[in-house]
Amino acid sequence: MSSKIxxxxxxxxxxxxxxxxxxxxxxTKAYAAGGAAxxxxxxxxxxxxxxxxxxxxxxxxxxxxxxxxxTKILLALIRRELANILKNDSIIxxxxxxxxxxxxxxxxxxxxVNELVRELESRTKHFSDHNLTVLLGYDGKREMxxxxxxxxxxxxxxxxxxxxxxLWTHELPPxxxxxxxxxxxxxxxxxxxxxxxxxxxxxxxxxxPSFTAKEFHRALLDYETRRRMHGA
Numbered sequence: 001m002s003s004k005i006x007x008x009x010x011x012x013x014x015x016x017x018x019x020x021x022x023x024x025x026x027x028t029k030a031y032a033a034g035g036a037a038x039x040x041x042x043x044x045x046x047x048x049x050x051x052x053x054x055x056x057x058x059x060x061x062x063x064x065x066x067x068x069x070x071t072k073i074l075l076a077l078i079r080r081e082l083a084n085i086l087k088n089d090s091i092i093x094x095x096x097x098x099x100x101x102x103x104x105x106x107x108x109x110x111x112x113v114n115e116l117v118r119e120l121e122s123r124t125k126h127f128s129d130h131n132l133t134v135l136l137g138y139d140g141k142r143e144m145x146x147x148x149x150x151x152x153x154x155x156x157x158x159x160x161x162x163x164x165x166x167l168w169t170h171e172l173p174p175x176x177x178x179x180x181x182x183x184x185x186x187x188x189x190x191x192x193x194x195x196x197x198x199x200x201x202x203x204x205x206x207x208x209p210s211f212t213a214k215e216f217h218r219a220l221l222d223y224e225t226r227r228r229m230h231g232a
Contacts, residue, residue: 004224006176008052009045010192010199013038014182015207022207027070031077033209038081039088044213046094046130048220052172054133057081059189063107063137075110078136082116085132086123095129101168102138133172140190143168147194167194175199177223179216181208200226 013034020030038055045053058074066074085091085098098120105114147166156162164170175196180186183205187196202219204211 005049005220006200006223007050008054008173008175008195009050009177009179010054010056010175010196011041012056012178012180012182012188012191013208013211014180014184016209018182019207019209027073028076030209031073035077035081035084037209037211039084039090040213041211041216042085042088042132043090044216046090046096048217050130052131052133054135054169054172054175054192056135056138056191058102058104058136058138060103060107060137060139060142061189063104075108075113078104078108079110079112079116082113082120082134085134086116086120091124091132095127096124096132097127097130098124098132098134100134100136101143102136103142104137107137131172133169135192138189140193144190144193164194169195177202177219179204179219181206181211183207 016030016034017027019033020027023030042053057078062074063071082100090096091098100117100121104110104117144163144167146168147163150156150166151158151162156166169192172195175192176199178187178191178196178199179202181204183203185201185203200223202222204215204219206215
């Protein structure tokens with residue numbers, strides 16, 4: 001195992017809909033293929049020694065601005081994949097703490113999703129070897145605004161430490177590597193803006209359903225060659 005494995009990897013799994021068009025399949029099959037890829041990468045990441053893995057499962061816009069029919073497909077996928085994480089032996093084997101952050105409760109208003117999240121977080125809250133974070137109904141700008149509100153409410157003196165402690169993701173370490181699939185090399189919606197301030201970035205033209213364990217290791221090898229500047 002390399003001594004330069006990133007401690008924290010964050011993934012923006014883009015390209016499910018474009019993969020559907022490329023493969024000539026409907027969105028249901030595309031999202032299902034994306035879900036399968038997610039579980040492969042969860043296993044591969046923790047097996048490789050990654051301590052923290054974060055997935056941006058859906059943005060606020062994903063849950064509010066897409067056509068109703070597609071949103072229903074996405075909701076069904078969210079329910080299924082949360083249930084699959086509950087049944088995933090890797091979570092127990094690798095002692096993974098699972099947490100879900102974002103505005104999914106108020107945006108989805110879905111009892112089943114809320115129940116699955118509660119059960120996932122409750123079952124795994126005592127684990128500390130690894131962390132799996134799911135961002136659902138997440139917007140990085142929103143997270144920052146909410147952190148500012150916490151600072152104001154608690155009458156704290158503004159500082160780096162106060163901001164970091166007030167984030168939804170405050171218990172996570174800085175992100176070492178951001179992986180974005182889908183061939184569009186950019187960030188979106190202030191994605192984890194505080195924790196990714198000094199991250200290395202890895203972009204691939206592959207759409208998320210085509211992102212394999214082999215491609216994941218290609219990203220790790222690329223990271224090994226980087227000279228971390230940490231903002232310098």
